[in-house]
Structure formats: structure tokens, C-alpha cells
Amino acid sequence: MTNPSFATPDLTEITAIVAPFADGGRGALLPVLHAIHDRWRWCSPQAADVVSRVLGVPLADIHGVLDFYSMFYREAVGERIIRVCGDVPCALAGSDGVMQACSQQLGIAQGETTPDGAYTLERVSCLGLCHAAPAALVNLTPHGHVDATNLSALLANTPEALPAHIYSEARIKLANVGLIEPNDLAAYQQAGGLQPLQQARSMPPEAVVAEIKTAHLIGRGGAAFSTALKWELALRNPAPRYLIVNADESEPGAFKDRVLLENDPLLVLEGTLIACHALGVERAFIYVRGEYALAHARLAQGIAVLREGGHLAGVEIELRRGAGAYICGEETALLESIEGKRGFPRVRPPFPTDVGLWGRPTVINNVETLAAVPSILRDGGAHYAALGTSDSAGTKLFAVSGHVQRPGVYEVAFGVTLKQLIELAGGTTQGHTIRAVLTGGAAGRFVRGDQIDVALDFKALAAVGGTVGAGTLIVLDDTVDLRMVLERIAHFFADESCGKCFPCQLGTQRQLELLHRSGHGATQPNDRTILIELGQAMTDTSLCGLGQTAAMALLSALDHWPNVLHDGGQS
Amino acid sequence: MSDITLTIDEQQLTVPAGTTVLQATRLMNDGPDLPVPTICYHPHLTANALCRICVVAVEGARVLVPACVARCTPGMVVHTDTERIRIGRKLILELLESAVDCGEAPEIQQMSDDYAAQPDRFGPGARRDIPLIDDNPMYIRDYEKCIMCWRCVQVCAEDAQYTFALTIGGRGFDSHIATFDDRPMPLTTCVFCGQCVGVCPTGALKPRREWLLEQGRTPDEIMALSRNERRRRRK
Numbered sequence: 001m002t003n004p005s006f007a008t009p010d011l012t013e014i015t016a017i018v019a020p021f022a023d024g025g026r027g028a029l030l031p032v033l034h035a036i037h038d039r040w041r042w043c044s045p046q047a048a049d050v051v052s053r054v055l056g057v058p059l060a061d062i063h064g065v066l067d068f069y070s071m072f073y074r075e076a077v078g079e080r081i082i083r084v085c086g087d088v089p090c091a092l093a094g095s096d097g098v099m100q101a102c103s104q105q106l107g108i109a110q111g112e113t114t115p116d117g118a119y120t121l122e123r124v125s126c127l128g129l130c131h132a133a134p135a136a137l138v139n140l141t142p143h144g145h146v147d148a149t150n151l152s153a154l155l156a157n158t159p160e161a162l163p164a165h166i167y168s169e170a171r172i173k174l175a176n177v178g179l180i181e182p183n184d185l186a187a188y189q190q191a192g193g194l195q196p197l198q199q200a201r202s203m204p205p206e207a208v209v210a211e212i213k214t215a216h217l218i219g220r221g222g223a224a225f226s227t228a229l230k231w232e233l234a235l236r237n238p239a240p241r242y243l244i245v246n247a248d249e250s251e252p253g254a255f256k257d258r259v260l261l262e263n264d265p266l267l268v269l270e271g272t273l274i275a276c277h278a279l280g281v282e283r284a285f286i287y288v289r290g291e292y293a294l295a296h297a298r299l300a301q302g303i304a305v306l307r308e309g310g311h312l313a314g315v316e317i318e319l320r321r322g323a324g325a326y327i328c329g330e331e332t333a334l335l336e337s338i339e340g341k342r343g344f345p346r347v348r349p350p351f352p353t354d355v356g357l358w359g360r361p362t363v364i365n366n367v368e369t370l371a372a373v374p375s376i377l378r379d380g381g382a383h384y385a386a387l388g389t390s391d392s393a394g395t396k397l398f399a400v401s402g403h404v405q406r407p408g409v410y411e412v413a414f415g416v417t418l419k420q421l422i423e424l425a426g427g428t429t430q431g432h433t434i435r436a437v438l439t440g441g442a443a444g445r446f447v448r449g450d451q452i453d454v455a456l457d458f459k460a461l462a463a464v465g466g467t468v469g470a471g472t473l474i475v476l477d478d479t480v481d482l483r484m485v486l487e488r489i490a491h492f493f494a495d496e497s498c499g500k501c502f503p504c505q506l507g508t509q510r511q512l513e514l515l516h517r518s519g520h521g522a523t524q525p526n527d528r529t530i531l532i533e534l535g536q537a538m539t540d541t542s543l544c545g546l547g548q549t550a551a552m553a554l555l556s557a558l559d560h561w562p563n564v565l566h567d568g569g570q571s
Numbered sequence: 572m573s574d575i576t577l578t579i580d581e582q583q584l585t586v587p588a589g590t591t592v593l594q595a596t597r598l599m600n601d602g603p604d605l606p607v608p609t610i611c612y613h614p615h616l617t618a619n620a621l622c623r624i625c626v627v628a629v630e631g632a633r634v635l636v637p638a639c640v641a642r643c644t645p646g647m648v649v650h651t652d653t654e655r656i657r658i659g660r661k662l663i664l665e666l667l668e669s670a671v672d673c674g675e676a677p678e679i680q681q682m683s684d685d686y687a688a689q690p691d692r693f694g695p696g697a698r699r700d701i702p703l704i705d706d707n708p709m710y711i712r713d714y715e716k717c718i719m720c721w722r723c724v725q726v727c728a729e730d731a732q733y734t735f736a737l738t739i740g741g742r743g744f745d746s747h748i749a750t751f752d753d754r755p756m757p758l759t760t761c762v763f764c765g766q767c768v769g770v771c772p773t774g775a776l777k778p779r780r781e782w783l784l785e786q787g788r789t790p791d792e793i794m795a796l797s798r799n800e801r802r803r804r805r806k
Contacts, residue, residue: 045752058728058735059751060759067740067749074752325742342739347620347640499739499746502610502622503659505719506666509744513696530692537662540635540655541623548634 013039014047018054026057027358029065029340033072034290034321041081041139042073057340068342068498070124070324071290078113078120080157082106083137083291084146087126087252088438088474088488089401093133097148099123105151119155125326125492126252127291130401130474131164131408140293164259165408167424170387170395173371174411177263183301185309188266194311196377200274201313208278209235212373214381216393221246221329221366222440222470223545224458230363231279233353237361243275244338244357244364245286247295248322248329251441252492253472256397257367259409261288261295264371265302269317271370273306274377276315279363283316287334290322326496330544331364333498344500345544366470368397388414392457396471400425403432403477414457418447421456422475432477435569436560440469442489443549445556449478465556481568482561486554487512487519493550504547507538511551518565528565532558577647580606586643591618593625593638596651606651608660608682610667611720612639613770616730619721624663624682627651635659657686664688670744671699672716675774679718697744706755708797709763711782712748716775719746723767723776736761 017035021028032051036043043051043066052059066072084090084099099121103109106119113120129135132144138157146154153160168174180187188194200208213228234241245268249257261268276284288296296319303317320338322328328337332346335357356362372394376384385393392414398421401407405426412421418437428434434449439461447454447466454464461468476485490512499505511534514527535551542548561569576585579596586595596607610622618639626635630648635656638649650656664683668690673679683690701714719739727737736759740749750759768776783793 048751058738058760060735060738060749063749063751063753064738064740068742342742347637494743497743499719499742499744500619500621502624502663502666502719505743505746506670507662509697510666510669510693513693517694524694526692533658534662536655537659541626541659541663542634543620543623543637 011046011050014050015054018047018050022054025055026340027338028055029057029062030069030320030323030337033062033066034323037072041077041079042075044076055340061341064342065340068325069290069322072323076113076117079118080138080155081120081122082154083122083124083127085125085127085129085133085135086123086488087442087492088485089130089253089407090126090134091484091488092402092476092480093145094148095134095146098134098136098146098151101148101151102154105155124324125495126250126254128249128255128258128289129162130253130255130399132162133401133407135162137291140291142294164255165406165425166259166263166410167408168411170411170413172375172384172387172395172411173260173267173368173397174264174409175375176267177259182263182265182298183305185266185305192378193266193374194270196374197270197273197277197311200277200377205235205278205280208274208377211376211381212278215372215376215384216381217369217372217376217384218392218394218458219366220368220372220396220470222251222443224468227365227369230353230365231275233351234279234361234363237354239280240283240360241279241281242357242360242362243272243279243281243284244331244334244362245272245284245367245370246329246331246334246364247286247288247292247299247367248334249292249367249470250289250326250329250496251443251470251472252489253401253438253441253474254399254470255401256399256409256471258292258295259399260367260371260397261292262298265295265298266306267374268367268371269299269302269306271373272317273312273315274373275363275365275370281363282314283318285318285320285338285357287320287322287328287338289329290324296321325498326492327498327544327546330546333544334364335362342498344498345546347543368471389455389457389460391459392468396456396468398456398471398473400473400475402438402473402475403429403434403480404475412456415455417453417455418461418473419452421473422452425475428475429477429479432479434475435478435480436476436482437466438474438476438485438553439472440467441472441474442492443545443552444469444472445552446482446560448560465559481519482557482564483515483519483568486557486564487515489553490515490550493546497546497550501541501543501547503538504542504544504550507534507542507547508550510534511538511554515554523565528558531565575643575645575647577643577645577649579649580651588643590643591639592627592629592636592641592643592647592649595643595649596627596638607638608685609639610679610682610718610772611722613722616722616725616770619725621719621721622663624660626656626659628653628656661686661688665690665692667718669693669696669698671718671773673718673773675716676718676772678772699747701747704755705779705782707757707761707763707779709756709765709779710768711777711779712756713775713777714747716773717748718773718775719748720772722770722772723748726766726770727761731766732762732764734760734762734764737767 333343620637
């Protein structure tokens with residue numbers, strides 16, 4: 001074997017790579033493992049041994065962490081890791097064909113490495129490239145609209161730009177997108193940027209919180225919790241407090257945070273700095289999902305630009321990379337991950353605003369939530385609250401994918417109908433009608449094609465059985481067999497379950513097996529009853545939001561189409 | 572710290588602050604028929620609320636609450652045996668028995684009877700069929716019987732021994748107990764204290780001599796094996 005990735009990494013070089021992290025302790029575990037993977041793409045036992053001694057982390061724990069994150073490897077992998085997305089939007093666009101073609105051309109099955117060490121082939125969870133389905137990453141380079149009949153660009157890893165269609169009527173969070181270059185500070189300031197930050201810093205922190213409260217800002221990560229209330233809960237506790245920006249967007253069909261971070265990192269950073277002022281935070285973290293390399297780079301550059309300009313005012317913003325685990329978007333799992341552990345959700349209470357990162361009060365906010373903050377300071381909370389509906393204030397970014405002409409990110413005020421939004425996206429496949437829209441991603445619910453006149457806001461959407469979630473909309477036309485969709489969703493949860501609590505660890509596997517049967521026309525007479533009971537049990541007894549929502553799409557489908565396990569939603 | 576008064580199954584009781592709901596139910600009834608079943612819970616270890624069999628219904632809570640970690644709060648109203656709870660517990664037991672060999676876990680078998688669990692109803696599916704590991708003279712590891720209660724990992728780490736020989740590998744259904752680089756126990760930091768064997772609830776960890784006896788080995792054969800091991804060590 002001549003490939004360098006198969007050679008035993010040199011001990012001196014390992015030591016040199018690990019040494020700079022010596023003071024970081026356990027919290028530096030993921031960063032140091034990333035540094036090792038950046039160099040060798042895997043972590044050898046020798047490398048783990050050095051890490052263990054330098055950081056003072058037990059060897060067994062390093063094994064556990066390496067095994068948990070899908071982008072970490074305990075065995076040598078190929079020079080190019082081909083990561084083919086297998087989730088719903090990509091499946092609709094033919095990702096199975098791409099996988100087959102890759103497998104054939106490389107002569108290896110999923111999960112294998114070619115004998116020459118050139119390629120490793122993987123089926124992965126949603127990459128947040130749904131507007132360019134079917135999509136894949138080669139190492140960390142995104143590839144979109146992959147053509148199963150011509151894989152040359154993919155296998156050669158020729159980079160290409162994959163701009164998403166972006167539409168913004170309200171121009172609050174996407175105001176600068178397309179008008180100024182990302183991280184062009186002068187242009188950003190020209191457009192009014194950083195004034196809200198200066199304004200906030202001239203105000204007492206309570207006044208900033210009050211403005212957010214007036215705006216009725218609701219968290220945009222999916223849980224729909226009041227941002228001001230979360231801030232107030234943390235402020236009841238003594239400093240030091242931490243702020244974490246949750247940029248671990250991994251819901252199948254979700255890509256709005258990625259588009260925002262890549263196109264206007266300064267806006268998110270400004271929102272972060274305003275929140276730091278309001279919360280008296282001196283150290284903030286941004287946890288970016290491991291697959292989002294460009295977003296990470298843009299944020300790093302943005303932080304550097306702001307530091308140079310003297311705008312950080314003593315606040316330290318630390319970037320952290322996820323490593324392939326949907327569960328780390330769950331806020332307590334995210335805390336564990338930053339602390340250098342497996343991403344196991346914590347038992348709540350205590351809540352992070354009381355006991356968070358390293359036991360300190362911690363606020364965890366979604367990217368889009370913070371992107372709304374500068375405009376609220378600039379125009380006033382009342383102005384923001386007046387946008388949208390009485391129930392749902394402001395604007396929302398929707399990631400629209402699946403069977404629409406222009407998949408992309410759409411910023412609209414709450415209250416626009418689902419139908420209007422789909423029309424903005426160019427409508428569905430020509431000559432076809434809409435069977436369903438999956439709202440809120442895998443942990444979401446279906447809206448039927450005859451219900452799309454519904455207004456997009458929290459209450460109205462819930463009334464027809466849908467959910468706003470993080471703003472993910474996957475449009476499914478009348479050619480789609482919903483059993484395929486349900487099986488993919490079940491596959492996603494079985495892959496991404498952390499394995500901590502019994503009902504989710506075991507139940508997601510059984511749910512997948514039963515839906516696999518149904519997807520292959522082999523539904524057994526009792527399957528419907530079993531799936532409903534199983535879904536109810538997972539919802540009621542699981543430890544965290546992942547297990548509690550793993551059956552949500554299925555239960556919603558059974559509500560809308562009682563016969564879905566037999567006919568895929570045709571009746 | 573003042574006392575807290577709450578209601579459990581229509582019965583009012585007063586407990587010291589900091590008491591968990593599980594402890595409170597056992598204060599009410601410490602007879603053989605405990606009102607709230609437990610699997611992963613161990614009174615001397617950190618409760619992690621993994622198995623979820625101890626879930627109870629707390630009025631006002633959105634989902635069921637694990638009694639092992641939930642603290643009693645003033646005025647709390649708890650129900651330990653509702654239809655919703657029974658479905659949850661039954662499903663957990665069915666899931667467990669459909670995936671893991673619970674043949675040496677009488678407590679779990681008893682619960683399965685109590686809740687009329689039918690683990691076969693899922694039909695054919697994946698099981699935890701992990702080959703038995705016999706890699707040291709002290710104990711065997713038969714992870715086909717492992718329910719992932721974490722007790723062994725916990726006693727090996729901060730709950731008792733601070734040895735850190737064990738960890739959790741994989742995730743989801745593939746979760747399993749592992750050592751660093753899947754090394755045999757003698758090549759790990761294990762000090763053979765035996766505490767993991769002591770807390771294992773399902774016979775997945777077992778003294779090797781007991782296991783050899785179960786295999787039908789004669790005392791002579793077993794002693795011969797030990798003699799060979801002693802001789803090897805002297806070399």
C-alpha cells in the first residue's frame with residue numbers, strides 16, 4: 001500500500017500537532033481530533049495515545065468520542081471521502097442512482113475504502129445542500145446536482161459554486177445578501193451595519209433585553225421559545241455566563257443557516273455581540289456543523305475582521321466544529337460536545353440557562369435568531385413585532401426544497417400562505433399536483449396538498465397539523481410514494497439516535513425495520529398498531545427532543561392518510 | 572432545607588427537600604411490590620435516566636418524567652400507573668427483549684410478564700448478536716446480554732474506581748460497551764477490581780469460573796486452566 005493515508009503517522013508530527021492544545025484540557029478534545037483528521041483523515045491509536053497524555057483524557061473516552069462522531073475515524077480512510085446524501089430531498093432527485101454509480105465505478109460498497117486508498121464511499125445524512133440535490137461532499141467540498149451518468153467532476157473533486165436561490169421580500173436577515181461581499185466590513189458599515197451594536201452598547205443591558213421582548217422574538221431553531229425570556233432566565237444567575245450560537249443545522253431539508261452564514265457572517269456576528277452585551281457575556285462560542293466548511297471559514301474571517309476593527313470590545317468568540325452528529329443540535333448534547341464528550345443529551349432540569357457549559361449559566365441561540373437582533377435594535381422592537389401576524393412576529397427564513405422549480409431560502413413575514421411561498425419558488429413540477437409538504441424537517445409533520453392555503457405562522461400551521469420548526473419545507477408532488485419518505489426519515493433517526501435512552505436507541509431501529517417493510521410492499525396486518533404504539537412510547541418516554549419527535553412525521557402521515565402504509569398516500 | 576409535600580397516586584406525603592420521586596415512592600411502599608419499576612437505576616450510582624422504565628406522569632408536564640432523577644417539588648401531583656405509562660413501559664420491555672438476551676435477568680422477565688410484553692410482535696429484526704469475549708482470567712463479557720445500562724462504565728469511572736477502562740462505542744442501536752481500540756482487557760487500564768461484574772444486572776459480565784462451570788466444565792478442567800494461567804505468569 002503506497003497511499004500515505006495508510007502509513008503510520010509519525011510520532012514527532014503527532015506531538016507537534018497536539019502540543020498547542022495542551023492547556024485546553026478535555027474541552028480541546030474535539031478541536032485536537034479535528035487537527036489530527038485535517039492532517040491524516042483518521043486518528044490512529046498512536047495519535048490517540050498522545051492526545052490522551054497531553055490533554056489528560058482517558059484513552060477509553062477518546063475511543064468513545066471517535067466512535068460517536070461520523071466524521072471521525074478510528075481506521076485509515078481514503079484520500080477522498082465521497083459522502084453521498086441519502087435523505088429525502090436528495091432521494092427525490094435520484095441520490096440512490098448516484099450512490100450506485102459511485103459504488104460501481106469505484107468497485108466498493110458503502111462504508112468501504114478502495115484498495116489503493118484513494119476513495120472511501122459513504123451514505124450520509126442531509127448535508128444542507130438540498131437546493132442542489134442530489135448532493136454530496138468530497139471530503140468537505142460540496143458538489144450539487146450530481147449526475148449519476150457522469151461522475152468525473154465528483155471523483156476529481158473539482159470545486160464548483162453552488163449558489164442557492166435567495167429571495168427576500170422583507171430584507172431583514174437577508175438584507176445584505178447579494179448586495180455586499182461577505183466580510184467586506186466597509187460595505188457592511190456603509191449599509192448601516194454595526195450601528196445597532198454601537199447603539200446597544202450605549203444602552204444598559206436590561207434595555208436591550210426589553211427591546212427584544214417588545215419585538216416578540218421567538219427562537220428560530222425549531223423549539224419556538226421566547227428569546228427574551230431565555231435571556232432573562234440566564235440573567236437571573238451570576239456571571240460568568242456563556243453564549244453559544246447553535247449553527248449545527250442538520251435537520252433534513254434545512255439549509256437556511258448555512259446560506260445566512262456564508263453570505264452575511266457579519267450580521268450573525270453583530271447579533272452575537274449584541275447578545276453578549278445584553279447577557280454580560282465575555283466568552284461566546286459558535287458551534288458550526290462539521291460539514292459546513294465554507295460557513296466556518298467565513299465566520300473565522302468575519303471574527304478576524306471585527307477584531308482588527310476593534311469591534312469585539314473584549315469579547316472572545318470561539319469557533320467550534322461539529323463532527324457529524326445531528327444530535328449535537330440538541331442544546332444539551334451541544335454542551336457535552338463542546339466539553340469534549342460524546343454528544344449525549346443531558347437530563348433536564350437543570351436547564352442550560354441555570355447549569356450549562358462547564359456548569360455555568362448558558363444561553364444557546366440559533367443563527368437566524370441572532371441575525372434578527374441587529375434590525376430589532378435599529379428599527380425598534382415594535383417595528384419588528386408589527387411584521388408578521390399577531391401570533392408570530394417578524395420574518396422567517398424558509399428553506400424550500402423538493403418538487404419546486406426554484407429551491408432556495410426565502411425570507412418572508414409570517415402570515416404568507418404556504419401556497420404563495422411555493423409559487424414564489426416557481427410552483428411544483430409542471431403537470432403535477434402537490435401531494436404533501438413536509439414541514440419542519442424529519443422531526444416534522446405533513447400538510448396535505450389540499451391544505452396549502454394555510455398561512456405560515458405558528459398557530460395556523462399547527463391547526464392543520466403542520467409545524468414551523470426551523471422553517472424547513474419539502475414539497476412532494478403526486479408522483480411521490482410517501483412510504484419512501486417515511487422510510488428515509490426513519491433511516492435518518494436510526495442513524496442519528498445517540499443511543500443514550502432505551503426507547504430511542506432501540507425504537508428508532510424497529511421503526512425503520514417496519515417502515516422498510518412497508519416501503520417494500522410487505523406491511524404486516526399489525527404493523528400500523530405497533531407503529532402507533534411505538535411512536536407514542538418514543539414520544540412519551542424518550543430522554544430528549546430527538547426521540548420525542550422521531551415518530552412525529554409517521555404519526556402525522558397516519559393521521560392524514562390512514563392507509564399510507566399500504567398505498568403510499570394515494571388515498 | 573425544608574420538607575416538601577406532594578401527592579403520589581392520591582396519597583399525600585411529606586419528604587425532605589432533594590428527594591427524588593422514585594425515593595418518595597419507595598418511602599410510601601418498601602414492600603416487595605415496588606410501585607415504580609427500575610432497570611438501569613442503582614442506588615449507589617449516578618442515575619442517568621437511561622432505561623425510562625421508571626417514567627411517571629406528573630400533572631402539568633408535557634411528557635412522562637423519569638422518577639429516578641425527577642426531584643419532588645411542592646404540590647407536585649404524580650401518577651405512577653396510567654394507561655399511557657403502561658404502554659410506554661410495555662414497549663420499552665418489548666424493545667429490550669427483541670434486541671437483547673434477557674435470559675439471565677429475572678427482574679426484566681418478571682416485568683415483561685407484568686406488562687404483558689410481546690417482544691416477537693415486531694417480526695424479524697436486528698439483534699445485538701455480539702460474540703462472547705473471553706480475554707482474561709477473571710471475567711467474561713457476553714454483550715449479547717448487555718442492555719446498555721452503563722453501570723459498568725460508571726463504576727469503572729467516577730462513580731467508584733477511577734480506572735477508565737470502559738467506554739461506550741457506536742451510537743443508536745449499535746451502541747455497545749468498548750475498550751480503547753477494542754483491546755483485550757489485560758491491555759487496558761482495567762485493574763480487575765470486579766466492581767463492573769458486581770453491578771451488571773443481566774449476566775453480561777460474569778466471573779470466568781462461574782461461566783466455565785455453566786459450560787459444563789469439570790472442576791478438574793477448570794483448575795487445570797487456572798494452573799496453566801499461573802504457570803504462564805511465572806515465566
